[in-house]
Amino acid sequence: MATAKELTDKYIMNTYARFDLELEKGEGCVLYDEKGRSYLDFASGIAVNNLGYNNTKIISAIASQAEKLIHVSNYFYTAPQALLAEKLCENSFADRVFFCNSGAEAVEGAIKLARIHAKKISGNGHKIITMNGSFHGRTYGALSATSQEKYHKGFEPLLPGFTYVDFGDLKAAADLVKGGEYCAVIIEPVQGEGGVNIVPEAYLKGIRDLTSKNGMLLISDEVQVGLGRTGTLFAYMNYGVEPDIMTLAKPLAGGLPIGAVLAREEVAKAFEPGNHASTFGGGPLVAAVANAFFDEITKEGFLDEVKEKSKYIAGKLLELKSKFPGLIKDIRSIGLISAVEFFDLKARAVAEKLIENGFLTTAVQEKVLRLTPPLVIERGEIDLIISALGKILAEQKKGG
């Protein structure tokens, strides 16, 4: 019988640089390959599996909703979707939600909402400011909002109307908005794919101020870092500023596909029936699972524990940096998303070495290794990867 690797390499379009590893099942924060070998997970899919694997709350939500109703169209009301919308709004700045199926689709919804809000309400132009180093997804609107050229190559022309500015350069954004051509700024509070670049608080506050004064909207793309990843329920909550629109996706439905666009009422009201839609968006199955996920991460003490573990992992990574000052250039960490940036080492090669040692991580930029463990990771498990990484770096030091 052909292996999964052989079939994949033959029949699936070649868009992913896959590791040579077939995964079969998971339990807690451990994944197993088809031969039963275990891997401690510091990737969580791509920051998706925040409750780890085989979580009983997620499994039972899937099973009980699947027996009742998997899908009906959005021409009807369903309780799981309505309850999820209530939870998201009552626990955030937002008043209304639009549900879709992925992060890119949530970003598309946010762009459309910002543009139609400008047309119908604010009177601003259609242009949007986005950040250098950003990643917002692969569909054309989201790709155009993404500044990194490596994702654009071969797909031009992109959607017009996006201007990239430096993350942190408030003057650059302020200079652009004077003529009223711009309707929004889209920003990731932490650039996950960009290499875990954490937005400086003063900059985000400055951008909030600038957008408010110019009738523009602030879009917080929290597809990767919303829903507990940074230790607060939503990443904007670390900064004492509220956006007008927020995008969510990855972890929201416990590993099932979902996306969401959240907005304040004055913004959301720009959408009318017929303006935007999604066949599967917020269907009863994914919404029921998302309710279960949301209830878990908002349980008393859950996010406090994430914050404590955040300090723990950051401390351990900084210790590694001081042990290997010639190899590690920088450690960036907030909540349970951390980056180890190397001077010269290729992150992909380190990730491959970690796989050999039984650990999964993500290489996000050429020299940046990202750790995004499930939020239920334990301190002892953090110790294990730190010691494996230490061993690998010690070998590099010897070899180099």
Ligand SMILES: Cc1ncc(COP(=O)(O)O)c(C=O)c1O
């Ligand atoms: C901040 C951000 N926005 C959007 C996306 C796109 O999400 P998806 O891959 O679900 O389309 C990602 C994916 O990594 C992301 O990190």
